[in-house]
Amino acid sequence: MALKMRYLELNRKIRDVRMLAIQGIAEAGSGHPGASFSAAEIMGVLYFHKMKHNSSRPLWEERDYFVNSKAHSAPGFYAALATAGYIDTKEIKTLRKLGSRLQGHPVRYSERQKDHSFPGIEYSGGSEGIGLSVSIGIALAKKRDGQKNRVYTLIGDGESNEGQIWEAAMAASKFKLDNLVAILDRNKIQQDGFTEEIMPLDPVRDKWAAFNWNVVEVNGHKIEQIIDALSRVERVEDKPSIIIANTTKGKGIKHMANNPQWHGKAPPKKHVPILLEELQSEILIAPSIIAGEPENYEEKVRRAERAGADLIHLDIMDGKFVPTTSFFADTIKHLRKISSIPFDAHLMIEKPINHVEDYIDAGCDIITVHVEACSEAEFVEINKMILKAGISPGIAINPETQFPSWIIEHLDNIDIMIIMSVNPGFAGQKFIPDTLDKMAEIVKTLKSNNYKGFIEADGGIDATTLQQVFDAGARIMVAGNAVYGSPDINSNIIQLRHKANVAIETKLLELATINDMRSDWIKSRKNMLIPLAKELSIEEDLHAIK
Amino acid sequence: MQLSDKNIISDMRTAYGKTLVELGLKYPNIICVGADTTDSLKTKMFGDKFPNRLYNVGIAEANLVSIAAGLAIAGKVVFASTYAAFLPGRCLDQIRNAICYPFLDVKLVVSHAGLTVGPDGASHQQIEDISIMRSLPNMRVLVPSDSVSVRNLIPLLSNTPGPFFMRLARPSNSNIYDDTFEQFDIGKGNVIKDGSDITMISCGLMVSKAIDAALTLEKEYAVSCRVIDMYSIKPIDVELVYHAAVDTGAIVTIEEHSIIGGLGSAVCEVTAENHPVPVNRMGVGDTFGESARETEIESLLSKYGLSSDHVIESVLKTRKRMKK
Numbered sequence A: 001m002a003l004k005m006r007y008l009e010l011n012r013k014i015r016d017v018r019m020l021a022i023q024g025i026a027e028a029g030s031g032h033p034g035a036s037f038s039a040a041e042i043m044g045v046l047y048f049h050k051m052k053h054n055s056s057r058p059l060w061e062e063r064d065y066f067v068n069s070k071a072h073s074a075p076g077f078y079a080a081l082a083t084a085g086y087i088d089t090k091e092i093k094t095l096r097k098l099g100s101r102l103q104g105h106p107v108r109y110s111e112r113q114k115d116h117s118f119p120g121i122e123y124s125g126g127s128e129g130i131g132l133s134v135s136i137g138i139a140l141a142k143k144r145d146g147q148k149n150r151v152y153t154l155i156g157d158g159e160s161n162e163g164q165i166w167e168a169a170m171a172a173s174k175f176k177l178d179n180l181v182a183i184l185d186r187n188k189i190q191q192d193g194f195t196e197e198i199m200p201l202d203p204v205r206d207k208w209a210a211f212n213w214n215v216v217e218v219n220g221h222k223i224e225q226i227i228d229a230l231s232r233v234e235r236v237e238d239k240p241s242i243i244i245a246n247t248t249k250g251k252g253i254k255h256m257a258n259n260p261q262w263h264g265k266a267p268p269k270k271h272v273p274i275l276l277e278e279l280q281s282e283i284l285i286a287p288s289i290i291a292g293e294p295e296n297y298e299e300k301v302r303r304a305e306r307a308g309a310d311l312i313h314l315d316i317m318d319g320k321f322v323p324t325t326s327f328f329a330d331t332i333k334h335l336r337k338i339s340s341i342p343f344d345a346h347l348m349i350e351k352p353i354n355h356v357e358d359y360i361d362a363g364c365d366i367i368t369v370h371v372e373a374c375s376e377a378e379f380v381e382i383n384k385m386i387l388k389a390g391i392s393p394g395i396a397i398n399p400e401t402q403f404p405s406w407i408i409e410h411l412d413n414i415d416i417m418i419i420m421s422v423n424p425g426f427a428g429q430k431f432i433p434d435t436l437d438k439m440a441e442i443v444k445t446l447k448s449n450n451y452k453g454f455i456e457a458d459g460g461i462d463a464t465t466l467q468q469v470f471d472a473g474a475r476i477m478v479a480g481n482a483v484y485g486s487p488d489i490n491s492n493i494i495q496l497r498h499k500a501n502v503a504i505e506t507k508l509l510e511l512a513t514i515n516d517m518r519s520d521w522i523k524s525r526k527n528m529l530i531p532l533a534k535e536l537s538i539e540e541d542l543h544a545i546k
Numbered sequence B: 001m002q003l004s005d006k007n008i009i010s011d012m013r014t015a016y017g018k019t020l021v022e023l024g025l026k027y028p029n030i031i032c033v034g035a036d037t038t039d040s041l042k043t044k045m046f047g048d049k050f051p052n053r054l055y056n057v058g059i060a061e062a063n064l065v066s067i068a069a070g071l072a073i074a075g076k077v078v079f080a081s082t083y084a085a086f087l088p089g090r091c092l093d094q095i096r097n098a099i100c101y102p103f104l105d106v107k108l109v110v111s112h113a114g115l116t117v118g119p120d121g122a123s124h125q126q127i128e129d130i131s132i133m134r135s136l137p138n139m140r141v142l143v144p145s146d147s148v149s150v151r152n153l154i155p156l157l158s159n160t161p162g163p164f165f166m167r168l169a170r171p172s173n174s175n176i177y178d179d180t181f182e183q184f185d186i187g188k189g190n191v192i193k194d195g196s197d198i199t200m201i202s203c204g205l206m207v208s209k210a211i212d213a214a215l216t217l218e219k220e221y222a223v224s225c226r227v228i229d230m231y232s233i234k235p236i237d238v239e240l241v242y243h244a245a246v247d248t249g250a251i252v253t254i255e256e257h258s259i260i261g262g263l264g265s266a267v268c269e270v271t272a273e274n275h276p277v278p279v280n281r282m283g284v285g286d287t288f289g290e291s292a293r294e295t296e297i298e299s300l301l302s303k304y305g306l307s308s309d310h311v312i313e314s315v316l317k318t319r320k321r322m323k324k
Helices: A007-028 A033-038 A040-050 A071-083 A089-094 A131-144 A163-174 A204-210 A223-234 A269-280 A297-306 A329-336 A356-361 A376-388 A405-413 A435-448 A466-472 A489-514 A518-524 A526-536 A539-545 B012-026 B043-049 B061-073 B092-100 B115-120 B129-134 B147-159 B206-221 B238-248 B263-274 B294-303 B308-321
Strands: A065-068 A151-156 A180-186 A214-219 A241-246 A284-287 A312-317 A343-348 A366-370 A392-397 A416-420 A454-458 A476-479 B030-034 B054-056 B077-083 B106-111 B140-142 B164-167 B190-193 B198-202 B225-229 B232-234 B251-258 B279-284
Touching: A007 A033, A007 A040, A007 A071, A007 A089, A007 A223, A007 A269, A007 A392, A007 A454, A033 A040, A033 A071, A040 A065, A040 A071, A040 A151, A040 A223, A065 A071, A065 A131, A071 A089, A131 A151, A131 A163, A131 A180, A131 B061, A131 B092, A163 B061, A204 A214, A204 A241, A214 A223, A223 A241, A269 A489, A269 A518, A284 A312, A284 A489, A297 A312, A297 A329, A297 A489, A312 A329, A329 A343, A329 A356, A343 A356, A343 A476, A356 A366, A356 A376, A366 A376, A366 A416, A376 A392, A376 A405, A416 A435, A435 A454, A435 A466, A466 A476, A466 A489, A476 A489, A489 A518, A489 A526, A518 A526, A518 A539, A526 A539, B012 B030, B012 B043, B012 B106, B012 B147, B030 B043, B030 B061, B043 B054, B043 B077, B061 B077, B061 B092, B061 B106, B092 B106, B106 B147, B115 B294, B129 B140, B129 B164, B129 B232, B129 B251, B129 B263, B147 B164, B190 B206, B198 B206, B198 B238, B198 B263, B198 B308, B206 B225, B206 B251, B206 B308, B225 B238, B232 B263, B238 B251, B238 B263, B251 B263, B251 B308, B263 B279, B279 B308
Parallel strands: A065 A151, A151 A180, A180 A241, A214 A241, A284 A476, A312 A343, A343 A366, A366 A392, A392 A416, A416 A454, A454 A476, B030 B054, B030 B077, B077 B106, B106 B164, B140 B164, B198 B225, B198 B251, B251 B279
Antiparallel strands: B140 B232, B190 B225
16 A cells, blocks of 8 residues: 655645644634644645646646535635645735635635635635535536546535535436545534534445445545545546545644634634644654564554554664664565555665665655765765655664764755664663753754754653653654553553643643743643643642633 | 517527527537426437537536536536526525636526416416526626527527526517517617607516507507617616616516516616616516416416506506606
8 A cells, every 4th residue: 555655744734734724814813723624634635645736837727626615614725725836825814804815715716806816726615515516517527528637525524414415415426426536524513513413414424325425434634544545536437436534623733623612713813823833743653663572563553553653663674784683675565555554664774775766665655764874975866766756755863973964955855854862773772861962953953954854753762751852852753662562552652642742731831831821821721731730730720710 | 670570489498499509519618407307498409419418417406506617617618407496596505606706607597487487386486586696796687588589699698708697488479579680789688669758678578568568558548668678687788778768758667577676676776876767667566476377377467467458557657757
């Protein structure tokens, strides 16, 4: 299941979409953060990976169409279009204002609406339940003309209360529209409350299957699952497809998540810097499968994925660059068949330039080579090969190695930097505390050079060290023994997530305190913070609020 | 004005179907969409000729309108048709948001408008459509009076960008225009007969009522009547209405539609703002219609105040309101 995705860049762009959307909504003083956030990965994957489109030629005849039927997700939609280059990102701040091209609900671009829209918006939404039918019209026209354009339509679960959705469901299968893909943002919340209370939609899968659609269900926040589903539905003939994307309304901002109150409400403007920090603080957990019991990698990948790991970290050791030997591309090729979870390959090998192709072919989504194992020229060559394959390139640095200044020249092409907190070569080593200062220093250099990629901490990361490396700037945590060292992988990952939460909340609280809105922030996030009160030392604050 | 001198009876729907076929031969990007009424609306003629260019979406009007919008987004010129009773009212939201707002090339051509649909009764007697459609930004509203008008207007609809609403009547009627007449344009009306004492402005099947009344009025009451076929209700022919007001000093409007918001209202809007004169709006009052067998259509019209005799009465009354 090699997906050929530049996973980390996608992840970052989707984060940018959320950041832009929340700024737009706060500036406008109204809008729908919940729906913008539940659909961020869906729109991101479509615009930054899947769809054939060109922001400098919006009317390109071969383009795929995106119909945003649940158009109240407009802030997220505009943010995706801005990130894809259709408009300047600064224009987001005009959202919903008088004279803006970013109307509260988007209107299709035309000569008549040129002051209220921009090229790239295909569909005028706002009244729910219409977009799927409109998509049928587009798909019918393309199909009868023998054109290959595909139509992607985002619909909502609240929107599915509309009878017209089911008129469309019947018609699309009657017309055998295999060039049409509906994506249901199944966030289970609508304006008045939870969908299953307002108007139950389940069993939603069976409903669409009964209408003779090809149905696929995914976690709508897992980029790889969305990409995988979109590829699979392309192979279906004579039937329309629907991807039921199980999502969390308000995903990304904890106090908005799964809370009907945030369906259509703007956050106060003063909270924006903290919200942006929260979005940039997301922590990805990457279990390293060489840890724990030897071998049985397949089982380890499966269990980690089930437990909600974000990436699988693959330590490739050749017995030369490092003293031990682990596994090579053939093992990865085999593992690739069982899962679509992103593979984060860390090549601890000599002469990586001679082997990179093998790891690309094996289906890795991220390939990192060591700065100690290649010259700048070789790195550039390797980097090109990785980028050409459409996946994420990275570079790793050992504790003893001085940060080479040539890296600065290539930051735009680096999605991940692994800063080792142990000397590589063995599992189960102890974290070297001195590496924290080194990480902080490197992060400082990278930030001042506008590095947009991720920092990955690797070596001895567990519940006791996670917060320290987070504070130093790491956002991807390689966890070996912390995940596989004891049998209950689920609890181990939950424990790491808990520590990650504490680290994030601590940071946000500090920011709120500096900005003189500590109690205001705690109040708006009370429900999230109560369970962490002791660890965050905010019991008194909470008491004062009551 | 070349009027029909023979009594040729024809129906507007067949003219619609035939014209679509002719256009279809010339323009491959014309597509039709129907909603289980393609036989009745004669779009089936188009489908028979071009089997992969007519889509039948079943009894699903919202879908009909929205699928038409999608086809238009993909570059097609789309004719979407079903009964008047179900299109403007049931799908106002889709027409407004999916077609008018983005100014798409969707031409809504509906039939069985007005009281003359007959036996099906008030549920099917669409008498609010002109009013509803007229209020939508970007929408144009046409009400042809015979099959010659239909034959001439459909190509105009097809070639003029953006949305249109055209309403046809169910019954066949005598042609108003000579078969060779071609003078039709969006935003224009035709003077069927000139006159100096009063103007009758009508549309659809009511044009013949106006003509009949005008002949009687001239012969028996010595009232010289100007008769206008105002087939384009939005945009309306402002100049023609203005001159009627200036030249004849009074206007009677006649339409097979509610007196609220239709042709009469459109005419009043022009006179009130440009040259106020007495206007009497004839149409269905603020009420629903009722069933009548096909042989009873004239009595039905009469019961709701739309016979030639009612028109004569209205003209005489309106003339009395004129300032001496």
